[in-house]
Amino acid sequence: MLKAVLIDDEYIVLEGLKEHIDWASYGIELAGTAGNGLEALDLFRRVKPDIVMTDIRMPGLNGLQLIEQVMQEEPGTICIVFSGFNEFDYIKTAMKLDVVDYLEKPVTIEKVEEALERTMRKLGQRQQVSALESRLAESREELLAKAAMDLLLLGEEGADRFRACFGEEARQIAAVTVLVFPSSPSAVSAQLGCRHIVMKLGAVWAVLLVHMEWPVEAAWEELASASAEMSETFGSGQTYGDVEGARLSYLEAQRALRYGRFLEEPGWVRIEHVGGTAADPGNMSEHEEAILFHMRTNNKAGLIGQLEAFNSWMVGERLDPEHAEQEMLKLAYIGMQAVKEMGIDARQPGKPAAIQHQELSGMHTREAMFAWLRRHMETLMERAEEARRAPKHQLIEKAQDYIRKHYHLDLSLQEVADHVGMNATYFSLLFKEKTGTSYIKYVTRIRLEQAKALLRSGLKVGEACEKVGYYKYRHFTELFKKHYGYTPSQYREQHELKHGGGQT
Template identity: 50%
Template sequence: MLKAVIFDDEYIVTQGLRMMVDWSRYGIELAGTAADGLSALQMVRELQPDIVMTDIRMPGLTGLQLIEEIAKEMPDTACIVFSGFNEFEYIRKALKLGVIDYLDKPITLEKIDEAISRTIARIGYQQEHTQLKTQVAANKEALLEKATLDLLLLGAEAIPAWRLAYGEAEAKQVIGITILAATGKPDPLLEDHPSYRMVSFPYGKEWIMAVFHSKLPADELWEQLTVLSPQMQETVGSGQTYADLAEAGASLKEAVRALRYAVFLEEKGWTRFEPAEESLPKGLNEREEEIVFCMRTGNKEGLLRQLEEYKHWTEAERLSPELVEQEVLKLAYIGYQVAMEAGGEARTLVPHRELGEMSSRDRMFEWLREQMELLHNFMREDKHAAKHNAVEKALAFIEKHYLESFTLQEVAEHVGMNATYLSLLFKEKVGTSYIKYVTKLRMEQAKMLLHKGMLVNDVSKKVGYYNYRHFTELFKKYAGVTPGQFREGHVGGKTHEQAQEVEEHE
């Protein structure tokens, strides 16, 4: 039901319209009346009516002044003006303000009926127009999400449809793409920036964010991720940035892979595994990626299950013995290379000739299962020595350089191990992830420096953070207060308000 109000300083007008008009017949509730402009404005703000009927001349605020305020605050409200002064200037101003109707006094039931009918029709049109615009916008957004997903899955062949959904003019400005994958819709969510536009949508169990860049390198994106990361309750993994949109699928795979390892390490916020030189074949399919993940994380049950599912896949696809042999050899090679990530020496695989002499699919996969179990056991047994040596070496490196800016990849190169595998070993031995460990060292050092009275910006750089906002967010998450508040709490005993002023000044 629509809501209407009547404003007039003549009591006979407001009461006459209240009593004589059957408002319910129009689907309208008469919510209130007022005799002056100021009371009328207050009533409009409180009741948020759909229809306002007002006299032009009233004490406090004139009807025209009232309509001006309504137009600013509630532009969708329909206004009807009536007056005993038949002057063209009043009519011109009223129409310029967008009133629906202008009625001369005396007001008759016939005039009111016509005005209300026209107003209801106008409101209905506006509502339909608004709904239509909302539906068009929603459909446009849905089409863009669908086109973006097709781009990630199909590559080059989906680019024309994506350009159409994205907007031909805007698409011409896109010079790169980065994909982010999250465990759920991040809060706070990344926002568009003059240098990039985001298209985000759910994809299976993940939340996907496709970032289309109009400027590279993507420094603004990394800065925003860095600053928002400490506030996020979801885990976010990022792929690499590609200049060719046809490579969007590769960025998606990298983002999902980074996300999966971050979840295993129980990391919240943004985690990026820096790209490293790996001996694994490029373009692994989902089954092969699953096998790699199970081996790296020591999940023997999952590994054997994946091998069995791979066997069933070859049966369903009715692959020839030659193709089965190729697939089995590829998996064996992948397993061997994953085992080598630990820096050790695994046993030599059965020669290719011997595998080729096996006549059945079952025998080939039986051989593969034996090889993978041996490699898994080798990794488990070798972990004790490798874990101790590599992690101890990594800890020594971190202890020496934690006040500098360095990456996990640099630490991995120092110890001679794959970065992903090192991060898994580190978590297993130390009990916390590499990122959390380094952050704790830096935050404790920062607390000591702040305690001595060093300026916040100087402390940020001193402990390896050249992004002041990122340091502030990390410190607040770690210590419960901002660096400025912590510093002032230990230097001079200033109040909380003074601490905030000092921090803002710094």
């Protein structure tokens, strides 16, 4: 039910209209009355009515001044004025203020009822238009979300349709990035200032960030702030300067999410922090991607399970021997590539490094061919396990020393991995295994500990922020508070108080 308020400085008018009009029959509740403009403004702010009916000439604050204030605070309010015969100038002003109707004095029951009927008709028309506009906007959003899904799943094939649905502003798109969440990302996406499209894709949720400005550091600052307290992992792909790059970013974000879960990293995990891209090692099938993942993470049970799933797939597809041989050889080479990334010699004693194709070609049943593949992959996994048990602390220590010397620079995981001569993805996994923490958390801890030392030495917060490699004051402050429970400014003040008291 709509709420209305009635304002007039004549008590008899107020009481007459209040008692003799069946307000409820119009779907209206008379929520209050006032005898002057100041009381009316107070009543309006308390009640928040949908309809304001007011005389123009009133003490304290006249009706036009009241309506002007009402429309500033609640632009959608319906205003009806009462005016005398000689007050046309007031009426003109009232119309400029979007007053929907006026009643000439003396005000009667019949006039008010006719005005209410006109008002309800106008309101119905307005609501119909609003509903149509709302449905049109929802339809556009649905079309854009569908186009965004096609863009992530099809890549270049969906790019033109996405631009068409995005509208004229598509020409101004500077870059795109994709985030992938295991559940609804509403808590994070609601805090993002940049244009974004949320969609459900299978078992995950994807958020397409559409950057209208370059560079995109402001968006990263917002994302870091929004995800600061998250306990759930989500991944992001690289940022690409054209719409067609959205699919690659989506695949990378999926990979970042997967490795983030394996590394038990809560919050935001960027593909740059785990190594690798969607384009490396190429257009891989679901089976191939999963097998590579289990090889890299030394998950023997997961590898065997995925091989069995692959075997079931071959049975269901009724592959001919030549096709089955090609698929198995491809997996065998993927396994070889995985152990080579770890710096492991995959050759068996007394045999060359290459896979022996003739062994597989001489087999006549799928069962025999699959048994060969399984033995090959298990052998590779055993060699990987042996290599992982061998001391690799020297390489990790070398990496840690490099980080301590260069933490103040924009130090990527890839750069550190290259420094110690390791594959970036394998390096990130081994680093977590040997240090108990991820690469990005380790660098963050080094930076923040050094920042504390700089603050104790007397540097201002902004100076310390830049010296340890952070260029966004807000992001630095939030990280500091998240790790230590207080802001850099509070830490500096506490140290100064202790120092002033004779403590070091």
